[in-house]
Amino acid sequence: MLRRLERQFEAASARYAEDNGIERDTDWFILKMQEEIGELTQAWNKRTGRGRRHGKSEDDLQADMADEAADLLGHVLLFAHHHDLDLVAAIKRKWKFEIEL
Template structure:
């Protein structure tokens, strides 16, 4: 596995049997085609990588800090409804950009590249608010993944 991918994998804290990612083969491998990591056991080129629940916790902490600063700076109150309403707001903004990208909304002189960047920004906002919602409601996302997605991230 190339150094960049190895470093990414090393920085995600809890190992798991698989996570869908794309990786390049190392320079020592004879083939130059991309290596796609798939569920363990399906082919000999599988690399075990790590599930990022510790990474999600770190992100949640950073989003919490940013959110507290945002509400303080703008005189807002984060009550129980605020968390779910912010997720809905961000999903609406993501949908609006998606509609523009797929020809269902006016682009307003925004290029494809600008809209793709907007889409990434809105997805990041939504992720942040999902993590804030989970944190506020003391949701165990790890156990929920095990239940709903039917795989077990291991520590």
């Protein structure tokens, strides 16, 4: 399932890049992860009262955090796909548990 998600994110990202004239070179993948970490941090700051909420409700702020976490996950999977990283094997090796992804 994880490899399937990688392929789905890759297809969506490649389409987006082509439609918008974005070159996804090797640096792009890690820079996008960093960007998404920043956006998740910003959402967290708003949710925890450390940033302006712009009139958003608690539910909206929670949804924003989920959206940014999903973006970060997507870019982690894009990075793994681009560099042919076996995340399932790494999770088993590093976290010491079996997964079915």
